[in-house]
Amino acid sequence: MAAFAEFLPYILSGVVWTLGLVAGGIGIGFVIGLLMSIGQIYGGEDIKAILHAYVWFFRSIPLIVLLFLFYFGVFPATGFKLDPLACSIVVLGLRSGAYQSQIFRGAILSLGDTQLLAARALGMSKLRGIFHIVLPQALRISLPGWSNEYATMIKDSAITFTLGVLEILTRTRYVAMATHQPLIPYFFAGGLFIVLTYAGSKIVNTVYERTKIPGLVGRL
Amino acid sequence: MSEKKSRRGFLKTAGVGVGGLVVGALAGTAVAPLIAPPPPKAKWADLPPSGSTIIHGMDAAYPPFTQIDPSGNAVGFDVDVVNLIANKYGWQIVHKPWDWSAIITAVQSGDLDFVASGMTDTAARSEIVWFSVPYYSYIHQLLALVTETRSRDDILNSGGFIACQTGATSDEWATKLLAKGYKFQKLGLDSYELAFKAVTDGRAVAVISDSAFTGPLFKTQPDVAAKFRVVSTIGGDATYGYATRPGDYGLRNAISHALEDIMATTDWQDLRDKWSV
Numbered sequence: 158m159a160a161f162a163e164f165l166p167y168i169l170s171g172v173v174w175t176l177g178l179v180a181g182g183i184g185i186g187f188v189i190g191l192l193m194s195i196g197q198i199y200g201g202e203d204i205k206a207i208l209h210a211y212v213w214f215f216r217s218i219p220l221i222v223l224l225f226l227f228y229f230g231v232f233p234a235t236g237f238k239l240d241p242l243a244c245s246i247v248v249l250g251l252r253s254g255a256y257q258s259q260i261f262r263g264a265i266l267s268l269g270d271t272q273l274l275a276a277r278a279l280g281m282s283k284l285r286g287i288f289h290i291v292l293p294q295a296l297r298i299s300l301p302g303w304s305n306e307y308a309t310m311i312k313d314s315a316i317t318f319t320l321g322v323l324e325i326l327t328r329t330r331y332v333a334m335a336t337h338q339p340l341i342p343y344f345f346a347g348g349l350f351i352v353l354t355y356a357g358s359k360i361v362n363t364v365y366e367r368t369k370i371p372g373l374v375g376r377l
Numbered sequence: 378m379s380e381k382k383s384r385r386g387f388l389k390t391a392g393v394g395v396g397g398l399v400v401g402a403l404a405g406t407a408v409a410p411l412i413a414p415p416p417p418k419a420k421w422a423d424l425p426p427s428g429s430t431i432i433h434g435m436d437a438a439y440p441p442f443t444q445i446d447p448s449g450n451a452v453g454f455d456v457d458v459v460n461l462i463a464n465k466y467g468w469q470i471v472h473k474p475w476d477w478s479a480i481i482t483a484v485q486s487g488d489l490d491f492v493a494s495g496m497t498d499t500a501a502r503s504e505i506v507w508f509s510v511p512y513y514s515y516i517h518q519l520l521a522l523v524t525e526t527r528s529r530d531d532i533l534n535s536g537g538f539i540a541c542q543t544g545a546t547s548d549e550w551a552t553k554l555l556a557k558g559y560k561f562q563k564l565g566l567d568s569y570e571l572a573f574k575a576v577t578d579g580r581a582v583a584v585i586s587d588s589a590f591t592g593p594l595f596k597t598q599p600d601v602a603a604k605f606r607v608v609s610t611i612g613g614d615a616t617y618g619y620a621t622r623p624g625d626y627g628l629r630n631a632i633s634h635a636l637e638d639i640m641a642t643t644d645w646q647d648l649r650d651k652w653s654v
Contacts, residue, residue: 163447
């Protein structure tokens with residue numbers, strides 16, 4: 158236990174890396190997911206088919222396979238030499254984009270056509286109606302689903318240990334070996350993930366409570 | 378009508394599933410050559426000049442050869458040896474931890490310049506990386522709890538789990554033994570540490586390890602040593618070497634010469650004593 162205590166700061170500093178992975182992945186995924194959801198609902202048939210294939214691709218392949226595929230295959234072959242952290246963030250973002258697009262798509266569809274029709278009746282362009290009328294409401298509705306994506310992402314980020322990204326799990330493995338105590342470090346890492354998941358979900362829920370439109374969803 | 382619809386839905390789903398598999402297989406075959414990693418390019422065909430930055434790949438989960446200290450710095454027997462080599466040539470060394478299962482791929486792709494982390498210079502690995510002169514020899518062992526009274530063959534034919542480290546030479550030995558007809562189940566784990574724990578926890582009847590790991594482990598952890606006995610050795614002596622990228626003559630030769638020089642000094646034994654290897 159005393160040996161493990163010496164390594165505590167080392168494991169704790171992995172939280173910064175984990176949060177970096179999650180923030181980067183969620184951020185990239187948000188941009189991709191939002192644009193894709195608009196394309197999936199308002200785009201032409203060709204765009205819908207392409208976006209469907211994208212979603213299908215990233216939702217069908219295990220994350221570890223995607224990481225290896227992009228790090229050792231796609232990026233080097235296309236001339237991009239990303240370091241393990243940058244590659245992991247991009248892959249997490251591309252994958253999250255596929256999932257987030259479905260969250261936003263569901264939220265937009267739940268609003269129905271009437272909001273955009275009303276915007277059009279007021280003289281707004283279709284694009285303006287989407288960005289000023291539909292999305293502000295849809296984003297509020299999507300927040301609960303989005304907090305699930307955060308919880309999933311924070312746990313998925315641990316798999317980047319395979320590329321040597323120094324996030325929580327990677328550091329925990331090293332400490333477990335250095336101290337010859339596998340159990341305590343992994344218990345501690347599990348606790349860290351619980352705290353991070355709970356705190357993040359709580360923040361998203363608080364944002365949801367503060368921004369929700371009474372009567373639009375849930376109770377008044 | 379609804380039955381017809383549901384049948385059509387099932388056929389559609391099944392069609393998409395089968396079609397997806399076929400398209401995936403075809404696309405994978407077609408795309409694989411395009412996205413395959415480019416062949417390794419030699420970076421250090423000549424002796425790396427003084428001041429060069431050389432990236433040392435290591436499995437930070439392989440004490441006492443390569444591990445980390447409480448500050449997160451790389452330490453261990455191999456780390457000390459690499460630092461001595463770097464001092465000799467005036468290189469700047471970056472010790473970079475990497476997952477063992479992908480460490481050779483990282484050397485090939487140029488993310489690492491060489492691996493010094495208790496890597497056995499097997500024939501299969503020698504086809505894809507170039508090894509330095511060997512610097513450490515060991516032997517594989519089958520270990521079980523001291524309370525285990527069965528013979529080697531009885532344990533290997535017990536049908537129980539035998540633990541090993543995935544991707545390590547112990548994993549290769551487990552596969553070889555299974556191919557030879559022994560009847561046990563392989564339990565591949567993330568590290569030797571966990572493989573030993575599987576035995577003490579009763580999840581495996583024995584562990585295949587190597588003396589390079591068990592020697593230092595038993596010296597530093599007498600309580601663990603008291604629980605185990607070596608049932609038998611497996612195969613002949615094996616050796617560790619430092620792995621470089623194919624074509625990196627300069628780096629490989631420099632490492633080999635430096636290793637021979639260091640091994641000829643008293644520093645070598647001092648290092649072995651320091652790390653109990």
